[in-house]
Amino acid sequence: MNAPVIVRVQREDFDLDAEVSALRRERSDIGAVVTFSGLCRDEAGALSALELEHYPGMAEAEIERICHEAVERFGLQAATAIHRFGKITPGENIVLVIAASPHRQAAFDGANFIMDFLKTSAPFWKKEHHVDGSIGEWVSAKDADDAARDRWTRKP
């Protein structure tokens, strides 16, 4: 059976419970569901919003490639990834990843893998808006994110 992969790139918010329910609907073979939610944080009150730019078409395609690789690698039974774009304020959702598998380890690893590759390979860019009204810098890519991705390609 082909594991269903659902990928959406959208401006509007998403509902974690609704997405998990959709993934589980009419199935009794799933034993573990791991969800990851990425939120916009306020950076100690300094941040008023994040502006997320994306590459339409490639963003969806790249996240789909990552999810299918995770399905293959960890034997996931289903995977969902939703990423928002546009202006997002502190406390709001940015990204949701759901991974389902018969046992917990594959679901944990699958969600982790999808996030590590999504952060470094999915074409999104964040710009900071500050509470004082100034528009800040584009967020810099972190070496730690590259390292998190690379651990999946290293031999154990």
Next chain:
Amino acid sequence: MSTVNLVYFSWVRERIGKGEEMLDLPADVVTVADLIAHLKTRGEEYEAAFEHQNVIRAAINQEHVDHAEPIAGAREIALFPPMTGG
């Protein structure tokens, strides 16, 4: 000459001052690295965008590629900074 659609994102887009353009490429522009070198001759806004050439990421027809990748047959080439989604 071949014509290609170039797309730019984030601070690459801001420094160049546009998100998209059609460009006729000279025959000696073979790889992504050649393309970036060619763009840098087009004015100071391009020089600013590609000042640190090694950090620039590229995609051909919406798939990631290295700077050594040949661009023959590309419909769309994207140039952008390292990604910061998630």
